[in-house]
Amino acid sequence: MRPILMRMVHDFDTETGAEPRIRQMLEAAGVRCTRQRLLMASIVLRRKQHLSADQVLALANQTRQVVSKATVYNTLGLFARMGLVREVIVDPQRTFYDSNVTEHHHIYNEDDGTLTDVGQDEVRIEGLPNLPPGTEVHGVEVIVRVRIRPV
Ligand SMILES: [Zn+2]
Numbered sequence: 001m002r003p004i005l006m007r008m009v010h011d012f013d014t015e016t017g018a019e020p021r022i023r024q025m026l027e028a029a030g031v032r033c034t035r036q037r038l039l040m041a042s043i044v045l046r047r048k049q050h051l052s053a054d055q056v057l058a059l060a061n062q063t064r065q066v067v068s069k070a071t072v073y074n075t076l077g078l079f080a081r082m083g084l085v086r087e088v089i090v091d092p093q094r095t096f097y098d099s100n101v102t103e104h105h106h107i108y109n110e111d112d113g114t115l116t117d118v119g120q121d122e123v124r125i126e127g128l129p130n131l132p133p134g135t136e137v138h139g140v141e142v143i144v145r146v147r148i149r150p151v
Pocket of ligand 1: 050098100104105106116117
């Protein structure tokens with residue numbers, strides 16, 4: 001087990017002040033609060049971060065509750081639909097759930113699998129393709145893919 005995972009679960013167990021805020025976030029988004037949803041929201045929404053479904057599953061199963069993989073995927077999908085998290089699909093095998101739902105871009109490190117936020121003002125986009133008739137731009141998200149440079 002990686003130390004960072006242990007620390008997060010420890011915080012979740014002892015940080016009793018976290019739950020009312022998390023409950024309010026779910027209710028404000030129109031998500032009915034269940035024990036499992038509160039647990040998953042506590043894991044995902046506690047700070048700005050990018051977690052894969054497998055990481056959320058691993059963190060959830062370090063608590064006293066048992067959560068199935070299907071529940072994790074369904075709940076993360078629900079959170080995304082309700083605007084609590086953003087799905088960042090870096091490749092077909094890898095989707096991150098981003099607790100920062102403001103518009104921003106990312107740097108994805110293909111070697112270590114990390115995703116880093118890039119501010120909206122750090123990328124300048126000049127020129128967009130002709131849009132299909134009757135459509136307008138709803139958003140542009142850039143993923144800058146990097147690899148560790150060989151020495
Ligand atoms: Zn992000």
